Amino acid sequence: MRADRFTGRVAVVTGAASGLGRVAAEGLSAEGARVLLFDRDGAGLADTARNCPGAVTVTGDVTSAADQARLAEEARRLGPVTLLATAAGTIGATVPLTEMAEEDWDRLFDINVKGTWLTLRAVLPLLREAGGGAVVTFASAAGLTGSPALPAYSASKAAVVMMSRSLARVHAPEGIRVNCVCPGSIETPMLEETFASAPSPEARAQREAEFRARHPLGRFGKAGEVAASVLFLLSDDAAFTTGVALPVDGGRLA
């Protein structure tokens, strides 16, 4: 961590109550940013805020345009907003597409795709008003390669990749950079949820071994290792980098 990369900057972080969003928000705060934390989990947000001096929290659902409008309103009060990280997301059901319930498909796409879009729709105008800034969206290594275990999730994250790359082209003339991170399997509550949904302890052990084996570095990633890439992409160190879908995946896509 460096003390000054984000001093005086305002950052909006969704999915900030847990996992990758929480650690990214804490990193931004530690490096000087004032953070606005958004999540549907109010208690989790309060926990994150304890580690982020001056943080403001907004409890809401990314799939709700009204909640996203409240987020933008609160963000505008904090001063020029130049940084956005959209970490809110869900893994969905670990089932073959042929067995997936329609409402589970809809919920997954509502959160991962529509939710990301609604955040971008609400917050990008603030970056434009500020005269520029940087956005990092959260896709997945599974958004860059097919995932036999999580086909619907993979499709939803591929949508996030292409939305981000398209926006990078649209907003470059306004001085707004848009990149996305594509993590491999990272030790967070979401990964634990994926393993816990296995039908038996043996199936869980097998799923864990399969997921680990996909990573040539031979282990799962840590949230701080993803946050380091998110902070790089948000910082001026990445001033000439936009439209990138950056794997942070222990070599899974190598």
Ligand SMILES: NC(=O)c1ccc[n+]([C@@H]2O[C@H](COP(=O)([O-])OP(=O)(O)OC[C@H]3O[C@@H](n4cnc5c(N)ncnc54)[C@H](O)[C@@H]3O)[C@@H](O)[C@H]2O)c1
């Ligand atoms: N952990 C991994 O292995 C991994 C790998 C690749 C990509 N990702 C992506 O990174 C992002 C963060 O994942 P994580 O591992 O930290 O998961 P997590 O479950 O620990 O955190 C996700 C956060 O998003 C919030 N959220 C979910 N749905 C929401 C909604 N409708 N409205 C508001 N908030 C909502 C949750 O409350 C939670 O705080 C996700 O987009 C995920 O798909 C994670």
